[in-house]
Amino acid sequence: MSSKTLQILLIEDDQIEVMKLKRAIAKLGLTHELIEAENGEVALEILNKSEVLPDIIFLDLNMPKINGIEFLRIIRANEVFRYLPTIMLTTSNNPRDVLECYKVGVAGYILKPLKYQDYVNKIEKTLAYWSENELIKI
């Protein structure tokens, strides 16, 4: 079963979180490419600069400067970026946040579990899902 390699834009200010995703991908023996942005502003810069856009975006809700939902709104308002599947990767299970994310147009909402192994399992499934998806390449 061959699945494509995804270019993943991870917007995360917490270095340990970045390491967690990196290690999880490595541990799972996946070949996905990770582009890191420490906040929304940086992420937008990257998106604007890059000639090739990432396949999917992972981001946390609670971030300095531009929070997750604000970033999502910006993406959704952009004619080009609006087609990028954007997935929340967060510890907040606040129903309001969930509702608001889906209102704005989030592609997925993944709760980060406490246990690392649970986390790895979730990431595995999520990435597997997105690598099976037909995506728009711009």
Added chain:
Amino acid sequence: MVLRLDSVLPRMSDDQLKIYERALKRERSARKQAENILEQKAAELFALTQELTKSNTKLEKLVLEKTSKLKGVFHNIIDAYVVMNLKGDVLEMNQAAKGLFGYDIDIEPINVVGLIYKADLVYAMESYNKLIENGFFTNYRARIFAKDKKVKWVHINASLIYDENNEPIGAQGIVRDVTENQLNATLIAEQQKKLSAIVDYSSLGIVLTQNGQIIQTNRKAQELLQFTESELLRLHVKDISVQEDHSISDDLMNKMNNEELDHFVIKKRYLKKDQSEVWAKTNVAAVRNEDGSVLYQVALIEDITEQLKNEADRQLLVDSLEAQKQKYGNIIANMNLGLLEVNNKDEVLMVNQSFEQMSGYTEEELIGKKAASIFLIEDSKVTLEKENIQRLKGNSNSYEVVAKVKSGEIKHWLISGAPNYDIHGTVVGSIGIHLDITELKSLELQKENLLRRLEKSNDELQEYAHVVSHDLKSPLRSIYALVEWMKEDNEDTFDEGTLQNLALIETTLEKMEQLISDVLSYSSVSSDEAKVASVDVHKLIEEIKKTHYFPAHIALSIKTKLPIINADRVRIQQLFQNLISNAVRYSDKEEGIIEIDAIEKGAYVQFSVKDNGIGIEKKYHQKIFKMFQSLNKRKESTGIGLAIVKKIVESHHGDIWLESTLGEGTTFFFTLRK
């Protein structure tokens, strides 16, 4: 020779008689002379003697007749005089008679029978019979036809005329034309009749008195007093008056007698025959003699018993109406609600004291002015216009307006408006009861503000709880990941002790995670956010039973069919889950039993969750519902579970309590509204 002279005729004077006698003597001597001559020529005239004697007798008779006739003529020269034979043929009539009857016997013969007015025929015959029988009649009054066919009333005195043998041979009569008299008499009679009709049929009692003595009464008076006419004629006014009224009557009568009064009206009581009293209005008028003294008093008596009764009734009505008016007037004046009455043009007709106080204006300042233009701000004018339309339709309701009072202050008024009708049921305006709700309104605003702020701070708090829990949970994940990596990276080098310590870190992290979750969940339970829906509790428990892990030695059973209630499904699930997991956690028996039951209690359902666990000491029965009050240090327990349970029950307006025997088990009871 008898001559009856009518008694009515004027008496002959003595001179006239003498003249008459002398004439007679002369005639007698003349006759004697003639007899002498006749004796002388007796021989030649013997054959004729008998005849002559006869003629002489005739002549004598004629002379006698003539004489008596002449006497009548003399006596009755002015009035009509008629002589007739016994058949009624008129033999003689004077000039007056000709004028009266229009006939002249010198021209044509007349018979009196033909002149009699038909209706009087019987009377005429009776009178004639009387004439024959008695030799005369007087005061005959009847109608006759004159020649010109006019009916005339005549008065006739008649007497018979006798011959020398005292045999009636005719009658003579004096006829007077009394047509005019008779007409007058008829008129008077008619008037009298009318007058007496008026008097008799008058609805007023009429009593004529002379010095207080009753001299005439009418029917009504008799009826009113219940005396007969003759009984009344024997009575004095005082006899039919109530003693108490005498002095007033006397006083008035005296004034009348002194010519101070011609007329007075008095309301007095009369005594009926049966001594009962009757109230009457009496109108007394004086009929005076020429010298001014009172000849009669005419009293018109009107029975006013009924009228008085009606008047009394009406007075009673008027009085009670007045009392009512007074009462409502007082209520209106003294009530704490402002009252404003306007006409259909919104012009002020009336305000009460409270309204004056509320508005700062006096009634004088307001009357005739348009209420809306004085008081209302623009928005409220629109409201009022709508309301006025309702009022014209006859609808009443309450509405709020914002008004500017005299001092310039802005007030909120609650107006209860109702249409005002006239006696024909037409809407003529409206009446508004005004309640100053400014303070209430400001309290309401204050309350709204407070509620808004409370809502906001609740919101913020919950937001805060989520943020905090997120911020607290993130480091836990990081630590967990780091510990995991340390284990992975040093799989070979770490000894047993180190691995055990790392495992303890992980357990501690899990406990912290649970604590954070519980605190968040507790803070999320608030009544106003509850999403109430129909919840089938039985199904819910069955689900919990299926989806949750229960140790093998524990048996969960539902004792009865659990009801369907209106509640927030998620919360109710949390409620049962917490109680059940509590029961599982503190089970110390070989066979743990958990029983769920429910009984209906009015509008509530009382649920119970019973276990056969360790039991809870009485002194902790209240404490266990408080935050962080865990009686036993167990790794799963955060001490928040029962606090959440209590909060959920209370947010559903229920109660929670427990019964427990240490070492035997505990039963939690709670009520939820159906």
